[in-house]
Amino acid sequence: MYSRQFLEELYRTVYTIRVFETECIKLYRQGLIIGYFHPYLGEEAIATGVCAALRKDDYIVSTHRGHGHCIARGGELKKMVAEVLGREAGYCRGRGGSMHIADLKTGNIGANGIVGAGIPIGVGAGLGIYVRGGDQVVAIFFSDGACNNGVFAESLNLAAIWDLPVVFVLENNQYAVSSPIEEMSRIPDLHRRAEGYGVAAYAVDGNDVLAVYEKTTEAIEACRSGKGPVMVEAKTYRHGGHHVNDPGLYMPEERLEYYKARDPVKLAREHLAAQGQCSECDITTIEQQVLEAMEQAVEYAKDCPAPSVEEFLKEVEQN
Amino acid sequence: MYSRQFLEELYRTVYTIRVFETECIKLYRQGLIIGYFHPYLGEEAIATGVCAALRKDDYIVSTHRGHGHCIARGGELKKMVAEVLGREAGYCRGRGGSMHIADLKTGNIGANGIVGAGIPIGVGAGLGIYVRGGDQVVAIFFSDGACNNGVFAESLNLAAIWDLPVVFVLENNQYAVSSPIEEMSRIPDLHRRAEGYGVAAYAVDGNDVLAVYEKTTEAIEACRSGKGPVMVEAKTYRHGGHHVNDPGLYMPEERLEYYKARDPVKLAREHLAAQGQCSECDITTIEQQVLEAMEQAVEYAKDCPAPSVEEFLKEVEQN
Amino acid sequence: MSEDKGRPGASGVRQLKYREALNEALREELRRDESVFVIGGGIGQRGGSYKVTVGLLDEFGPRRIIDAPIAEASFTGAGVGAAITGMRPVVEILFVDFTSLIIDQIVNQAAKYRFMSGGKGRVPMVLRTQGGSGNGLAAQHSQSLEAWYYHVPGLKVVMPSTAHDAKGLLKSAIRDDDPVIFIEHKLLYMTEGPVPQDEYTVELGVGDIKRGGSDVTIVAWSNMVPRVLSAAEKLAARRIEAEVIDPRTLVPLDKQLILESVKRTEHLVIVQEAVRRGGVASDIASIVQAEAFDYLDAPIEIVAGKNTPIPFNVQLEKACVPQEADIIEAVQRVLHL
């Protein structure tokens, strides 16, 4: 049984991610955010459950769909919004944008615009731990599309032969842009690929934050104790297209309905109400707090100045 | 039961490869061959068995250890020796050398100096067949080291999802240069990686030419009939170091002895004698023919002129 | 079939978008030659991220319009293998930034195969990709990397700036028996230009004078061409007549066209979006200083991208790439004005 406080934390995180994405999509539609913006809507339980199972001094590696990971590690909404608005106060001083948010303070090595490229980088964080002889672990997030890139296989193998403390977290949302995983792999249960590399793999319902938390905790235990890498495949589904401008018309409606009925926010809320014995009223309070925090972050970020072009050019001179 | 003629052909090929490598190593030690030279000694049964199972109009993709593949497809010794000696009459007009011999006439797309790079190229030959709607197949040769490169996994997957007529022939000689496969993969039976991609895989004794022939024939049947790719893992062992200048001191003696006792030339000879009911005397005749052919090839190649530097520079002008 | 400049007013000329012109080129070549086929991510039903392959799946079916997983190195390698064995693949890599994943196949395999096989093998493959900045896509989706490929023997490099050239060059690239890297620009897809109704090709290696002039030669390619043309108009208002040369293909490079122009104008400005250090502009400058040394009245000016990864913020992004004002300034400098 979980404490109410713990379940509250999980719900707060899941809900914060939901609100962050929803509000940012509005900003995008208003033309305030530009470029690529990949919402994590529908996948909130994975980052939340995995990060809840991590220690503060552990690392994560994120993806192009990375806002959820950043938030789940305790990233600051203000700096995130400022970044996606391209402001100097943002995580990357407005130079990175949505696809490049990194937050080394929370152990978040960063998002990545190159699908799959973060995987070996995460292995490298694990290698550093191994060389230093520490007991941290690294959780590497990636989705089904990245599994078809060679670095996925290479990295699994490196982590395996070097016994690195790495948790490969496969967020199988069943699409790479519009390509369904059934067309891109004969075996859509991609964790089965881990067997060929001698890596233990677990499958879990990616929409249930507690299930994710539990499975990841189990996986991390093995991995922190020096047995080398593990993989956790969390099946899920996006609540919309690949990025803000993709209506996702190729996603079959029943399938989407099925997953929306198992909405990770709803499930986390139910856990909190049932197991956490938290009243509707208290839950609403949490939600209110999250909404306010986000509103404040947006206000703050909108007021932040853009980076100075002159200063930027001066920096470039020094390159 | 196999015909004597067939077994003679197998033996002639196995023995030719043995003789080619042995004679070339002498030329290397005399300083007549330079650069990298990777002998196929000890692995002769694989190329021979696989190519015997192929049709004339099929394709193969070779590796840096490629002389055996070229010979088994019916390549000409004269052009091969001329090439490794850097002569204009060679397969690549002296421009390629050992690592780049290609012979499109026999469907040999070529050796490669980049480990693993031939694998997707072979998949592409398969893709061409698929686009044209033909019934050829492609046999892609590669060794254990290449399996740890990302293109191996990517290529397996491409061939699988596109149902391409590709036979992945894994020549598991258990080393990549001096790195033993046990240290480079948790699961040294590398064909098990195919499962994760939904590709059927077979394991076979790579030192027994008939075993290789039979297993490959079975594999090709599935693949030619449109069921997509298959993998054949043939375990074997080099009879020496990675290249001519590597004494291979890291190879444990008993292990080497074990495999030398199962010498592919010896086994093929026994098959010919027993199943083929070929007399010792007739076998010696075959061997004599092979030795003579090689001697002639070496004589021929030594007499061939080197490429003209002037002509070469004229060609370069046109680039 | 011949090169038809498709200038407005010519008979049977329509206004087409750059991406539509590319689509037509693919469609015509797919119809003409059964060995042509297309591979790439999301190019089928989705029609490609920049809509260049729209409708091709419907007409040519899934055997010739092939959606690929995120395995760029290998599906490019598959293109190489198909090309060696008689096909004419057109491989699409969504961003030139992602060609960082396929360089072994392009450089060590495709570009070298003909040579390494002693001339017996050929690799008639086109690699279509897209580069440049301007859409707020940040450091990993905004690079201009033509200099890498320009440095590789055995590879042709094509960078069209107009709908007309895009169509004619893509058709030539597909018919070429050697590997061609064909780099489009994300800001050009929606630009429109005249394209002849009748079939035509544009020969690889033939540059184009996009604007005549006698005071200064400006060499530019891809998305810098419209910018330079617009700067040239402003300069004309100040009675400076710039000749604007678009080499269209960087390899082969129409060196003569540039040299002849410089010998007339005695002043050269080269404008590239790519980072200055080690860019193609430097190479063109080095050629011109060597072959027209005595004609040059002033040092060759290079206007180029800043020495930095491209930033996300739109103002910073703009500051990294040559703008009209930079071009005008450089012309003034080279003319000692």
Next chain:
Amino acid sequence: MSEDKGRPGASGVRQLKYREALNEALREELRRDESVFVIGGGIGQRGGSYKVTVGLLDEFGPRRIIDAPIAEASFTGAGVGAAITGMRPVVEILFVDFTSLIIDQIVNQAAKYRFMSGGKGRVPMVLRTQGGSGNGLAAQHSQSLEAWYYHVPGLKVVMPSTAHDAKGLLKSAIRDDDPVIFIEHKLLYMTEGPVPQDEYTVELGVGDIKRGGSDVTIVAWSNMVPRVLSAAEKLAARRIEAEVIDPRTLVPLDKQLILESVKRTEHLVIVQEAVRRGGVASDIASIVQAEAFDYLDAPIEIVAGKNTPIPFNVQLEKACVPQEADIIEAVQRVLHL
């Protein structure tokens, strides 16, 4: 600790092979800083294909001297990740030709991370590799590809020509907080030169005048330096005194050293092993023509590799790469002799 030229005759100076000097640099840095470790294929028990890492496994053990499988993209990426999280990895890629497999990790990740993270992250990683022709290793093992990396903002490029420089530069590269690509030359490993007994470093960005002279400046790096020095001796016999400048690091480039020399000699020859088109020599030429236009008495001469993949045959291979005679001819041309 200071830069000590290690000229013969200096006290405490030994003759060391280039590869031994590199080995010493690694050993000293591994001892000095626990965050330094080495990854590569066959670098452990085998000591590396060119014997640079011999003995390191015995001294530092398998946690810091790590043999990697043939997964270059990922073990380089692992270097990047380790560097971001506080380590100082030295990653070895056996041939610069194989860096074609790791460009995404080097260019899109390592070189951009500091910038993309708004300056918060650093990637103190060294990528050691080896290039050039001369051993009959043919087209995929003989390239000179520094121009690719030279074009990438955020990356430093080091190419030592002597044992002394190799050691001092490698130590500086390891201590640098940004990614450095360190390109050795296969023909230099067995060359010997004086190396001080005492610890020293060579600063990145500081070129070296390998020979003084007043008639012509010759810029060269890596294996072209000994060749140019030998040509300079022959020229001296004809009373032509060449100044030979080795920039040692191409990024940062010691532009001032080159410009000052050219302003004195008024003649410049640049010698590179790489293919001419799009090479670093072109860029240096473009800089010098821009910044010393009025000092140049003749067009800058570039002596470079031929526009072809490197052939296997040893005579053809030689014909592809600048030889002494080519250098002497170019000097004569630039001096109008």
